[in-house]
Amino acid sequence: NAGVTQTPKFQVLKTGQSMTLQCAQDMNHEYMSWYRQDPGMGLRLIHYSVGAGITDQGEVPNGYNVSRSTTEDFPLRLLSAAPSQTSVYFCASSYSTFTSGRYEQYFGPGTRLTVT
Amino acid sequence: GQQVMQIPQYQHVQEGEDFTTYCNSSTTLSNIQWYKQRPGGHPVFLIQLVKSGEVKKQKRLTFQFGEAKKNSSLHITATQTTDVGTYFCAGPNAGGTSYGKLTFGQGTILTVHP
Numbered sequence: 001n002a003g004v005t006q007t008p009k010f011q012v013l014k015t016g017q018s019m020t021l022q023c024a025q026d027m028n029h030e031y032m033s034w035y036r037q038d039p040g041m042g043l044r045l046i047h048y049s050v051g052a053g054i055t056d057q058g059e060v061p062n063g064y065n066v067s068r069s070t071t072e073d074f075p076l077r078l079l080s081a082a083p084s085q086t087s088v089y090f091c092a093s094s095y096s097t098f099t100s101g102r103y104e105q106y107f108g109p110g111t112r113l114t115v116t
Numbered sequence: 117g118q119q120v121m122q123i124p125q126y127q128h129v130q131e132g133e134d135f136t137t138y139c140n141s142s143t144t145l146s147n148i149q150w151y152k153q154r155p156g157g158h159p160v161f162l163i164q165l166v167k168s169g170e171v172k173k174q175k176r177l178t179f180q181f182g183e184a185k186k187n188s189s190l191h192i193t194a195t196q197t198t199d200v201g202t203y204f205c206a207g208p209n210a211g212g213t214s215y216g217k218l219t220f221g222q223g224t225i226l227t228v229h230p
Contacts, residue, residue, distance in 0.1 A: 033217075040125065042204060042222040043159065058217065059117075090158055103208050104149060104161040105218065 001026050004108035006091050012114045013081040021076040021111050023091030031094045032074040033105070036060065036087040043090065049074055081115045088112050118143050120207050122221030130229050135192040137224035139205035148181055148188045149218070151204040159204060162190075195228045202226070 007022045025032065033048035035058075045058030049068040063085060065077040074093075078085060089112075092105040119142040129135050139148065147166045151159040163172055165181035165188060172179045178191045192199055202223040209217040 035220075040222060042122075043206075043220040045217060045219075048217060059219075092159075102164070103147060103218065104164055105159075106161070107158040110158050 004091055004093055004106050006108035006111050008111060010112050014116055015082060017081050019078055021089055023074045023108060024072050025093040029093035029095060033092050034076045035090045038087050083115045086115045118209055118219050120219045120221040122205055122224055124224055126225050128227045129195050132194050135195050135226055137190050137203050139188045139221050141186045141207050144185050145207040149206045150179060150190055152201050154201045197228050197230055200226060200228050
């Protein structure tokens with residue numbers, strides 16, 4: 001199993017550009033989420049999904065869109081990039097907490113995004 | 117909303133010294149998880165604690181969950197250079213569609229001097 005994969009690893013955008021960060025998992029996990037990590041701020045939840053076709057907002061959703069058309073993929077779209085979105089973005093997946101009671105999340109390697 | 121606070125933010129130790137990081141939640145948690153992130157890496161799950169007062173050990177690491185299920189600690193005995201990284205605690209939000217969402221603490225950055 002590849003686990004959780006993310007592309008690209010690095011990206012530089014100009015203010016106002018849009019792009020999609022890709023995330024895929026091959027563990028048949030129902031739960032997927034996107035976090036951003038900034039120095040001293042820990043990991044903050046952007047959006048999450050409890051299954052295909054179901055998404056919801058996290059703590060910092062503004063400026064980001066998500067969709068979940070399949071169990072495997074959970075792309076994150078930046079609509080109009082701003083310097084405040086410079087960050088490291090992590091995708092994570094986990095077992096369905098509704099059935100397993102297990103909450104541990106498996107993280108991808110991250111995407112380092114710079115917006116100039 | 118739920119808040120998870122973690123202290124200290126930074127800890128510098130000499131190799132062989134002990135290290136402890138503390139985690140406090142504003143709400144009672146059904147469980148708490150701990151993650152380690154090596155420099156330049158991604159968070160990796162270490163352990164999940166579920167029961168009030170639970171203590172679990174992984175080699176030199178000891179994890180505790182408070183009696184009130186609102187606080188937790190991670191203690192490393194005799195640190196090694198391989199322990200370097202950021203340690204995060206995380207607790208799930210409870211109820212409704214937010215079931216299973218994690219709130220992370222800010223993390224403790226551990227530096228070990230050889």
